[in-house]
Amino acid sequence: xxxxxxxxxxxxxxxxxxxxxxxxxxxxxxxxxxxxxxxxxxxxxxxxxxxxxxxxxxxxxxxxxxxxxxxxxxxxxxxxxxxxxxxxxxxxxxxxxxxxxxxxxxxxxxxxxxxxxxxxxxxxxxxxxxxxxxxxxxxxxxxxxxxxxxxxxxxxxxxxxxxxxxxxxxxxxxxxxxxxxxxxxxxxxxxxxxxxxxxxxxxxxxxxxxxxxxxxxxxxxxxxxxxxxxxxxxxxxxxxxxxxxxxxxxxxxxxxxxxxxxxxxxxxx
Amino acid sequence: xxxxxxxxxxxxxxxxxxxxxxxxxxxxxxxxxxxxxxxxxxxxxxxxxxxxxxxxxxxxxxxxxxxxxxxxxxxxxxxxxxxxxxxxxxxxxxxxxxxxxxxxxxxxxxxxxxxxxxxxxxxxxxxxxxxxxxxxxxxxxxxxxxxxxxxxxxxxxxxxxxxxxxxxxxxxxxxxxxxxxxxxxxxxxxxxxxxxxxxxxxxxxxxxxxxxxxxxxxxxxxxxxxxxxxxxxxxxxxxxxxxxxxxxxxxxxxxxxx
Numbered sequence: 001x002x003x004x005x006x007x008x009x010x011x012x013x014x015x016x017x018x019x020x021x022x023x024x025x026x027x028x029x030x031x032x033x034x035x036x037x038x039x040x041x042x043x044x045x046x047x048x049x050x051x052x053x054x055x056x057x058x059x060x061x062x063x064x065x066x067x068x069x070x071x072x073x074x075x076x077x078x079x080x081x082x083x084x085x086x087x088x089x090x091x092x093x094x095x096x097x098x099x100x101x102x103x104x105x106x107x108x109x110x111x112x113x114x115x116x117x118x119x120x121x122x123x124x125x126x127x128x129x130x131x132x133x134x135x136x137x138x139x140x141x142x143x144x145x146x147x148x149x150x151x152x153x154x155x156x157x158x159x160x161x162x163x164x165x166x167x168x169x170x171x172x173x174x175x176x177x178x179x180x181x182x183x184x185x186x187x188x189x190x191x192x193x194x195x196x197x198x199x200x201x202x203x204x205x206x207x208x209x210x211x212x213x214x215x216x217x218x219x220x221x222x223x224x225x226x227x228x229x230x231x232x233x234x235x236x237x238x239x240x241x242x243x244x245x246x247x248x249x250x251x252x253x254x255x256x257x258x259x260x261x262x263x264x265x266x267x268x269x
Numbered sequence: 270x271x272x273x274x275x276x277x278x279x280x281x282x283x284x285x286x287x288x289x290x291x292x293x294x295x296x297x298x299x300x301x302x303x304x305x306x307x308x309x310x311x312x313x314x315x316x317x318x319x320x321x322x323x324x325x326x327x328x329x330x331x332x333x334x335x336x337x338x339x340x341x342x343x344x345x346x347x348x349x350x351x352x353x354x355x356x357x358x359x360x361x362x363x364x365x366x367x368x369x370x371x372x373x374x375x376x377x378x379x380x381x382x383x384x385x386x387x388x389x390x391x392x393x394x395x396x397x398x399x400x401x402x403x404x405x406x407x408x409x410x411x412x413x414x415x416x417x418x419x420x421x422x423x424x425x426x427x428x429x430x431x432x433x434x435x436x437x438x439x440x441x442x443x444x445x446x447x448x449x450x451x452x453x454x455x456x457x458x459x460x461x462x463x464x465x466x467x468x469x470x471x472x473x474x475x476x477x478x479x480x481x482x483x484x485x486x487x488x489x490x491x492x493x494x495x496x497x498x499x500x501x502x503x504x505x506x507x508x509x510x511x512x513x514x515x516x517x518x519x520x521x522x523x524x525x526x527x
Binding site for chain 2: 030031032033148149151152154155156157158159160161162163164165202203206209210211212213214215
């Protein structure tokens with residue numbers, strides 16, 4: 001596949017993979033008000049990078065393991081005295097601080113910290129591309145399989161119980177999916193901005209959607225548009241790619257909110 | 270054969286014992302109503318039956334393959350979640366348009382299928398919740414204060430709908446309510462709960478039981494007494510003799526303190 005020799009095409013494909021996997025998951029994160037949960041899981045990824053480099057395993061495996069551990073710690077600690085936002089504030093920032101300190105001990109290895117904080121989509125290799133799309137497809141399959149149960153649980157845990165579903169199990173599915181997305185997205189968008197790829201396209205899609213499925217589809221479209229637009233902008237203006245992608249999706253979010261506002265004004269008249 | 274049986278069920282939440290030694294069974298096709306003051310464990314009891322709460326002691330036995338239709342007390346839908354009535358009815362299992370339309374008509378909510386859940390009125394919303402519960406073809410329909418937020422004619426109409434549903438579909442109905450006068454007329458059996466089962470039986474039997482009167486007042490004023498009970502927590506009515514000794518009711522303590 002010679003077309004994959006072009007680094008821009010690899011970058012675009014990597015970004016699209018992340019955008020598509022992040023869309024339905026991002027919607028669930030928004031509906032369940034788990035935005036900070038996503039943030040904390042993503043920030044823990046830096047610690048995962050440090051551990052992976054220390055033990056010389058793949059960054060993907062290290063990030064996945066630490067993100068899962070982080071999610072487990074949050075789930076375990078929730079409802080034990082501290083409000084959820086306090087708990088997540090403590091954990092998210094501690095995770096990134098410990099991660100940065102841990103990386104500084106790795107004096108023997110020269111690593112580009114910025115690449116892990118903000119992503120390095122232009123350096124995506126063919127192997128990376130395989131990992132990203134493998135992970136993305138896995139996340140999509142997982143969410144598609146549990147979609148109805150996840151929606152029911154999101155709506156009301158008691159409704160799920162009465163239908164014979166276990167909300168705890170669905171929470172676990174969501175946690176695993178989130179850790180997977182973080183692990184595949186760190187190369188593309190970086191630990192600090194992963195949550196943006198989850199939340200901004202989903203939020204931008206809300207005004208145009210009448211059902212949950214449509215919202216996920218539109219979010220996927222907006223995410224894909226952000227990736228392609230961000231790559232273009234970064235190429236033309238020589239700006240960092242990850243932040244450029246997030247900027248484009250933020251602009252799309254503002255446009256969506258404004259058009260919704262205008263639409264309502266006209267509708268009311 | 271009973272659909273659900275609770276054997277000596279005790280539920281503790283933190284330091285508080287919400288339910289103690291509750292025995293209860295729901296028989297097929299009956300309408301069973303649970304009444305009791307605020308904090309008497311009614312919702313906890315229902316949530317134990319659907320499996321959302323694991324009892325601390327005792328056991329809950331459900332008939333094998335029991336299908337439960339559950340109508341929650343209230344359902345908050347996050348504004349970020351777009352949801353049409355039609356889509357809501359297909360949760361968690363997809364249903365055909367035909368089945369969805371039939372369920373809506375059984376629940377008395379025709380023609381709202383394409384509306385957003387958030388745009389429904391209180392009465393319509395409750396009926397849509399009922400329609401969704403009917404779609405699993407339940408053996409047992411469980412309603413937790415399903416008429417909360419409805420006005421008097423609205424809730425009376427809702428209970429007539431429940432009776433019609435039972436008649437048409439033959440499912441048992443287990444409900445919790447505050448609106449005694451409406452509910453008691455529509456029930457086959459009533460259980461009066463206050464952390465434990467105070468008394469149970471046919472509506473007339475329960476209405477005249479001293480335990481029930483102790484909680485809700487006497488005679489035809491029952492509904493009114495309940496109203497007072499909820500709003501200012503005074504208990505200036507007479508107790509049935511011997512009752513105060515045999516049960517440790519909350520209101521006994523209240524009265525002692527005042």
